Amino acid sequence: MSTPGTNRSTAAKPLPLVAATAVLPVVALSSLALAAPASATAPAVQRQGAISTAPDRTGQAAVVPAAEIAALVPARLAVPQQGGPARGESLQADPPATHTVRAGDTVTAIAAKYGLGVADVLALNGLTPSTIIRPGQVIRLLGAPPAPASPPSSSASAAMQPSQSTTYTIRPGDTLYGISARLSVPLGDLLAANSLSLTSVIYAGRTLKVPVPVGSAEPASSVTPASSEPVKPLVADSFMGYKYPTATVASANENKRLLNAAPVPSRAEMKQIITDTARRMGVDPALALAFAYQESGFSQRAVSPANAIGAMQLVPSSGQWASDLVGRTLNLLDPYDNATAGVAIIRALVRTSKDEDTAIAGYYQGQYSVAKHGLYDDTKQYVAAVKAHKATFS
Template sequence: MVTIIPLVTIVTSVTWRWTMARNPETAPSPASGARRIARTAAAAVAAALALALLPAAAASADEEHVVVAGDTVWDLARRHGTSVDAIARANALANPDRIRIGQRLIIPGAPTSSPAAAADATYTVVAGDTLWAISRAYGTTVDAIAKANGIADPSLIRIGQVLTIPGRGAQPLVGDTFAGRTYPAHVVAAANANKAALNAMDVPSTKEMQQLVVRIATEMGVDPALAQAVAYQESGFDQRAVSPANAIGTMQVIPTSGEWASDIVGRRLDLLDPVDNVTAGVAILKRLQRNGTPLEIAIAGYYQGEASVKKKGMNPDTERYVANVLALMKRFQ
């Protein structure tokens, strides 16, 4: 069932395609409202990100912690002055609630100074807009926009109205660091643009995405347990997930890998599209297992890159990733 946005439903071509796949008779026709909002939001996010990245905070060195009985990621984050999200990103944890005794975790260094707060943005309302859609695109809330603009009734906005979008402080929609690596500003800006676009779209639930992974893996001749394990490890079946490396969607495919997958399947794939995103990831998994490549090496290639694994072997974080995926495969078999 498609979630209906109150007041005015904004439907993107991606939403239309997903709805068509489930119920061709009742699917609404495509509209471009959310993508247009996302493009405007992306420009604001990129500008804010540029400001935020210039005075980047100095950080203390990363630490390593061996999990003992009673540890939780939340406790470790408080103890080391960092966040659950930062620890999860640094260790490729799809579910921060699941850590095991003896597991080695990288604890990212806590920042020693705060970057400057992002400035407010402005947005001009056009036909079909709602505060809900605008807030999703900019990574804020309906209440925050209503308060910033003195709007008593959030359901009443008018075409041509110029809205102040409150600054999100130092945090963009997507940060710039993952697994101990800091990514270039242009990559992070692209990731933020994609995150803004996905936030403005109606996407399948995690349960629906899991079902989609199983269906497409089966159709393409890939072990559904492997495809599910990778999807869960990468995103927890979250189609709105975007990493600082600009890995997009449920299968966390970066654009260059998306181009490779497009060549494999013989058509252009849109990584923001749920069906295309899963198709890309599954196609890559199938290609990585060609010529009898061992499963562990194929999984490592998905995370680290096939050429890198062949040249350097598995990085320590890749070894953890492979172990996690193999464990998850047993769960999904």
């Protein structure tokens, strides 16, 4: 998909969209994701049961600190089995070295049985009052408490210290992934420092906070990557003999990587999304489906070297145009926004073109280019293919 005013694009077989764009705004990951690592989860709703307000007529009960409740919880919530310590059993003068926990045991009961202090038993076994013991667990009764853990190394301490931050001004063609890779800052840290998620869109000229660990010997930008092996790109930099700008290809690769890692609708589900969107927006569903089938075969994971994204194969500049048409920011990596953007542009082209053939050509070649140069040969093939698909879906 090319925006009005773009130059001629080269067609793929079977005529996918390829539009050259020198400088593109970045489109970051959609709400699909991932596993996205960076969105907040809504807290679970707590339902409070009925609470009796009747006064206690038996006198005030002793209050047990919450942190010590586990030490009073039996190893299994059941009546002690046969063979367990009987009530009133006499204390042993010489406790054994260990005690194997049985059903009904508690740390408090074990300590009392052998005449030991609860705190001593806890310390000897590296337990806390909140630790719950289980049947079969061996509790030490004699010996010295375990040695305290050695303090963390200076390098570990530095890693645990809070991060400082510097700033980075977003440039045309930048992506969140590209910035994190260039500055050797984990993408999750970069997102968290800026309250972003993988669905966020960034714009040239704005400033990002870049987290830098306290005590770092050198700036993040100077850190050498762990491996110098070249990474095979997911999207090639050229197609049909045309090589695309580095920034465009970098954005295409990031978007392809994010879509590969995210759950997306199946082709059948994407087809239904496009159908429903077209009906809602007053566009012939058969025409919208024809475009999507020709562009991507209904694949939301499709990304071209020109950074044409998703089932409707729209470059970011076209996504911005579609956002202006519908009055809200659209994320092309979101399947519903992708369908909305494509249908909005189809609707605008149909309304402003002299006939349907010209509207179809404008989606592929660009409306301005069609008006100025007429239809190129590959554009004519594209129009014929879309019309044939439309007849199939009608």
